Amino acid sequence: MDSTVSEKSIIALDHWLQSPAGAYVRAWEQACLDELTADIFGFNAVQIGLPQIDALAASRMPNKWQAATRTSTEDELAFAGGCKQIAVAVDFEELPFASQSLDLVVLPHVLEFADEPHQVLREVERVLIPEGQLIICGFNPASLWGVRQGMGRLTSSDYLPNAGEFISLPRLKDWLKLLNMGATRSHFGCYAPPFRTTQWLNRFAFVEGAGRRWWPYLGAVYVVHAIKRVKGMRIIGPAWNKKSAKAPQTVPATNRNDGNR
Numbered sequence: 001m002d003s004t005v006s007e008k009s010i011i012a013l014d015h016w017l018q019s020p021a022g023a024y025v026r027a028w029e030q031a032c033l034d035e036l037t038a039d040i041f042g043f044n045a046v047q048i049g050l051p052q053i054d055a056l057a058a059s060r061m062p063n064k065w066q067a068a069t070r071t072s073t074e075d076e077l078a079f080a081g082g083c084k085q086i087a088v089a090v091d092f093e094e095l096p097f098a099s100q101s102l103d104l105v106v107l108p109h110v111l112e113f114a115d116e117p118h119q120v121l122r123e124v125e126r127v128l129i130p131e132g133q134l135i136i137c138g139f140n141p142a143s144l145w146g147v148r149q150g151m152g153r154l155t156s157s158d159y160l161p162n163a164g165e166f167i168s169l170p171r172l173k174d175w176l177k178l179l180n181m182g183a184t185r186s187h188f189g190c191y192a193p194p195f196r197t198t199q200w201l202n203r204f205a206f207v208e209g210a211g212r213r214w215w216p217y218l219g220a221v222y223v224v225h226a227i228k229r230v231k232g233m234r235i236i237g238p239a240w241n242k243k244s245a246k247a248p249q250t251v252p253a254t255n256r257n258d259g260n261r
Contacts, residue, residue, distance in 0.1 A: 009113040009163040016161045017052050020198040025221055026053055028189040029108065029137055032223050034058035036187075040133055042103025048092055048110050048124075055106040055135070067095060093119045097127045108137040111172075112164040118175065125179045130230040134181060137223050140188065141166040145220035148194040159194050169222055181226045188212070188219030 016022045030053055037045075038058040047055040048067040056064045065085045093116060105124050111117040124134060139160060140146060146166060152158040160166075173183050191211025192204040211219060 009161070012161040012163045013050070013109065013113060014052070017050075020196065020201055021159070021194070023198070024192070024201050025190055029053055029221060029223065030057070032187050032189060033106065033108075033135065033137075036135060036185075036223070036225055037104070037106070040104050042129075042132075044102045045104035045106070046095075046097065046102055046127075047106045047108070048095075048120075050108040050110070050137075053108050053137075055108055056104075059104065061103065067092065093123055095123050095127050099126050100129045100132075102127045102132060103129060104133050104135070106135045106137075109139070109164075111136065112138055112166050113161075117167070121175055121179060121181075125181060125228060128228045130228060132228045134176075134226045134228065135223060136172065136226070137221065138169075138172065139164070139166045140218070140220055140222050141168050143218050143220045145190070145194045159196075169217075169224065172224060176224075176226050180229045180231070182229055183224050183226045185225040187223040187225075188216055188221070189223075190220035191215075191218070192220075194220075 017026060033053065033055045034057060037056060038060070040059065040061075042061050044063045044065075045056050045059050045061045046065040046067055051066055051068070063085075092110060092114065105128060107120070107124065111120060114120050128134065141149075145159060148159045149166070153162065169186060176183055188211075189208070191207045192201050193207075195201050195204070
């Protein structure tokens with residue numbers, strides 16, 4: 001299969017997101033993405049993958065797309081089609097957008113299920129404008145859920161989709177740094193233990209506040225906000241100072257009257 005995100009991975013993640021734990025993750029990530037994207041301004045934004053979350057719901061940009069692969073299920077395309085325009089790609093290593101054309105890209109759980117996550121990031125860097133912004137959602141291996149997943153692989157009882165390779169936050173930041181994309185903010189959430197039922201997840205809802213306060217980096221999922229930096233470029237605002245905006249009132253040397261003549 002030529003797609004960078006295999007059909008098997010898409011189906012596994014899709015099924016998991018319908019579980020109580022998946023609904024818990026979707027609710028937290030939706031709230032976090034709404035808060036982040038509402039304050040990001042521009043013209044063009046794209047969400048790559050995972051249409052079960054409308055990552056651009058709160059965005060006020062006029063042009064919003066959902067990038068889907070040819071292996072995306074009919075249900076996924078139907079869900080995304082109701083929220084934004086669909087941009088179908090052969091795979092996420094070849095996005096159907098011009099270079100430096102997007103102000104915002106959101107990658108919800110794409111890198112950990114991609115065959116070539118570095119290439120996906122390089123392609124995202126290509127389509128982002130200078131100072132363009134990137135938001136990444138991922139499962140945190142340094143969490144109770146990550147430990148449970150590691151134990152489950154030994155006993156053939158996975159808690160999270162077994163097709164994914166989960167990326168630690170320090171490792172992800174190193175990848176971004178190599179592409180001159182600096183991480184500005186990181187958010188962690190979903191601190192409840194890895195239960196499988198809604199009843200038990202709800203019983204431990206109080207852990208959310210305690211986790212943010214006492215062990216903030218051990219949430220089951222993270223959301224990273226990064227900006228594409230271009231050396232030698234700096235965004236300049238409008239010249240509000242009229243005095244500084246005026247051209248200096250000097251007389252060219254060739255037009256000056258020389259009193260010695």
